[in-house]
Each structure stands twice: as structure tokens, then as C-alpha cells.
Amino acid sequence: GAVVSQHPSWVICKSGTSVKIECRSLDFQATTMFWYRQFPKQSLMLMATSNEGSKATYEQGVEKDKFLINHASLTLSTLTVTSAHPEDSSFYICSAPNGRAYNEQFFGPGTRLTVL
Amino acid sequence: AQTVTQSQPEMSVQEAETVTLSCTYDTSESNYYLFWYKQPPSRQMILVIRQEAYKQQNATENRFSVNFQKAAKSFSLKISDSQLGDTAMYFCAFSANDYKLSFGAGTTVTVRA
Numbered sequence: 001g002a003v004v005s006q007h008p009s010w011v012i013c014k015s016g017t018s019v020k021i022e023c024r025s026l027d028f029q030a031t032t033m034f035w036y037r038q039f040p041k042q043s044l045m046l047m048a049t050s051n052e053g054s055k056a057t058y059e060q061g062v063e064k065d066k067f068l069i070n071h072a073s074l075t076l077s078t079l080t081v082t083s084a085h086p087e088d089s090s091f092y093i094c095s096a097p098n099g100r101a102y103n104e105q106f107f108g109p110g111t112r113l114t115v116l
Numbered sequence: 117a118q119t120v121t122q123s124q125p126e127m128s129v130q131e132a133e134t135v136t137l138s139c140t141y142d143t144s145e146s147n148y149y150l151f152w153y154k155q156p157p158s159r160q161m162i163l164v165i166r167q168e169a170y171k172q173q174n175a176t177e178n179r180f181s182v183n184f185q186k187a188a189k190s191f192s193l194k195i196s197d198s199q200l201g202d203t204a205m206y207f208c209a210f211s212a213n214d215y216k217l218s219f220g221a222g223t224t225v226t227v228r229a
Contacts, residue, residue: 041205107161
């Protein structure tokens with residue numbers, strides 16, 4: 001099946017710094033990718049839809065200036081957490097539709113962000 | 117907006133036994149898809165099974181099967197012959213035409229040896 005990768009898998013940063021997370025579709029093109037946030041033992045919360053060639057669409061309550069999304073190519077989307085604070089510590093997951101039937105999506109392995 | 121409800125936070129089952137996870141959803145869409153995803157301790161999301169709303173026949177994938185009741189907006193997952201590797205968090209999810217996934221709160225399944 002199709003593979004989606006994320007880099008890094010784990011990052012620790014100091015409060016006030018910015019962190020970039022990459023999401024790549026390895027063997028298929030994705031004009032759309034999705035970014036989720038997940039707290040421990042909770043569900044996935046959709047943050048935004050990343051669109052290749054246009055601006056990202058953010059879900060209600062998600063600060064677009066805080067979470068910058070750039071869909072640089074048909075295989076790469078990046079999420080930058082700007083001026084990170086401890087409350088931004090979470091597990092971030094991306095997904096990409098497989099482009100075929102059933103609306104199936106492939107998920108990246110996730111990135112654990114810890115802000116000190 | 118779509119909502120997905122999983123009312124069982126935790127379930128425990130003996131190895132080789134059967135467990136059923138419940139899921140209800142609310143939507144005004146006529147064409148949509150329903151999924152069950154598994155998230156083991158590695159936290160990698162794994163598709164377990166999917167169901168197209170226009171299909172009346174319940175989906176089956178080996179030991180996993182669903183009971184899809186469209187009128188009742190119910191989509192339960194049955195895990196038969198439970199194995200230790202089935203221990204994970206299970207999420208019910210809904211998707212319509214925009215590919216966006218709406219997830220339920222999740223059910224933690226523990227398989228006991």
C-alpha cells in the first residue's frame with residue numbers, strides 16, 4: 001500500500017522557538033493532505049487541510065498564525081509550530097487520500113513534539 | 117457537521133473470545149464512507165475495515181466484521197477470535213465527499229491472555 005512518512009518522529013524544543021514537521025507521500029502524489037493533533041488517550045482532532053498550490057484551510061479554533069502549513073509540492077506538506085509553548089506539546093499526525101475510491105487515507109507515523 | 121459517537125471508553129476481552137465495539141454517527145449526507153481504524157501503542161493508524169454507505173452488505177475482513185444499520189446510523193465492529201495483537205485503541209470514523217475524517221472518541225481494547 002501507499003506510504004506516508006513524517007520527519008522528525010520526535011522533537012524536543014525550547015519555549016519560544018519554531019519547529020517544522022514534514023509529511024511526505026512516498027509513492028503517490030497528494031494534492032491534499034490533512035494535519036491532526038492528538039493528546040494522550042484522546043481522539044485525533046483535525047487541525048487543517050493542506051492544499052497544493054493554495055492556502056491551507058484551518059478548522060475552527062485553530063490559530064493559522066501559530067500553525068503554518070505549506071504544501072510545497074505534490075508529495076510534501078509541512079507544519080510549522082511557531083513560537084512554541086509547552087501547551088503545544090502533542091502528537092501530530094498527517095494523512096493523505098489515496099486518490100482512489102472509498103475516500104481511504106494513508107497516515108504518517110506521527111511526530112511527538114515536546115516543548116520545554 | 118458530522119458527529120461520531122463511541123460510548124465505550126474501554127473494553128476487555130479474553131483471548132479467542134469475541135468483542136463488539138459500538139459507534140453511532142449523525143449526518144445529513146446521502147453518500148459517505150465509514151471506517152474503523154486501529155491505533156496500537158506505536159500510534160500508527162491502521163485501517164481495519166471500511167463500509168460504503170450505499171452498500172447494504174456488511175463489510176468483512178478476516179476476523180473483523182461490521183454491522184451497518186444505515187437507518188439507525190449505527191456502525192459497530194465485531195472482533196472475533198481476539199488475539200493479543202488486537203490490543204489497541206479503535207476509532208470509528210466518517211468521511212463524505214471532502215475526504216475529511218471525523219473521528220469518534222475511541223475505545224481502548226485490551227485482550228487478556
